Amino acid sequence: MIPILNINNFKQQSSAKDYFYSNHLDVHLKKNVHHFEKPHKHDFYLCVFIVEGEGIHEIDFHNYDIKPGRVFFLKPGQTHFWSFSSTVKGYIFFHTFEFFSLSMSELHLNEFPFYTLNKSYLDLSEDKAVHFTSVFKNIYEEYSNDLAFKRARLLSLVNLLYIDFLRIFNENTIPDQSQSANDLLVVEKLNVLIEEYYKTERRALFYAEELNITVRHLNRITKKVLGKTFTHLLHERIVLEIKRFLVHSKLSLAEIAYELGFEDYANFSKFFKQKTDESPTKFRKRY
Known part of the structure; x- marks a missing residue:
């Protein structure tokens, strides 16, 4: 059957290893090539930002193009694997449900349509892609350093990122189709x-x-x-x-x-x- 991966399958020397993970995408793929080339599931929420590269990302038997400026979202239980036709660069992070539920945000994971509605990706304009590159970099740097209030800052950074993505999603949604x-x-x-x-x-x-x-x-x-x-x-x-x-x-x-x-x-x-x-x-x- 399909393997189900846990965050602890991607252990790092970090105090966040049981609830959060982040890395440069090319480094992550190189370290975990035995996982991504065959179908698998996760028990966590996953977000991937493509900066460079091409290929195909299959999610639950649907193929999506890998291309610069595209952000992929997966929720627990979805089956996926990657097939790259060129070297890819970008960022990846994932977290448990419990990690975000501890946030003081008024929002809940079920209010983000890119997880709730299985909207598997979001395309960013060129200027937004430049901005979000720095945001993903900040998340990775915070994850990589064991500083005071690390969990709180990671929560804040991810919460703000999701709110920005929600705004972009709503901008691209016909007004009378927006959901309460x-x-x-x-x-x-x-x-x-x-x-x-x-x-x-x-x-x-x-x-x-x-x-x-x-x-x-x-x-x-x-x-x-x-x-x-x-x-x-x-x-x-x-x-x-x-x-x-x-x-x-x-x-x-x-x-x-x-x-x-x-x-x-x-x-x-x-x-x-x-x-x-x-x-x-x-x-x-x-x-």
Whole structure:
């Protein structure tokens, strides 16, 4: 199965090693080449800023171009790997959920759309890229030095960075599509529920009751925030997990069907083909 990496897999001589990590991207990749060239997951939040270089970044079976000025975001549980066509430079940092939850910020991680809505990247203009290069450098330098109030300053720097990214995201969002903090919170709670129950619970009513809202209101929020119905969102999660099993496990198709709560292989195969236009066998061979 897919390995799940922890921050302690990237130990440094730093007092922040259990909750935060930062490095120059090229140095990080050179030290951890055995990780990034094959699919893996993390149990932490990850942010990567590309200053130079090209290639492909695959996140949950979607390919994204690696290019200067692009910032990538990954939240815990997403599967990804890198394929570079040239030398890359930039910065990387990641942190645990607990690290940011200790912040005195009025904002919560679930209010940042680049994590909550799976917006996997943000493109910066040339002048903004110059500015953020220095911001990422400051974060790396603070991480590298064990000075007084280190954790507090790292929290402040990351919080300000995320707020700046949130502003850029909102600038690029059509005004009538901007989301309220409450709607984003409902979507984040829904994502947590789906992650916990998608193998056994497929009824919209179950999730609506867990959120103390009606099914109609649930669909209204998912359509407003994500442009998708609840059913579409749930099915996307199931299909993603099927793909992960097909590609990254040696289980038979019948075993995968059982693992994901399907009554039998026929229903499993029919469901996957309806959602992807190809059979599980064809997908596994093609990939």
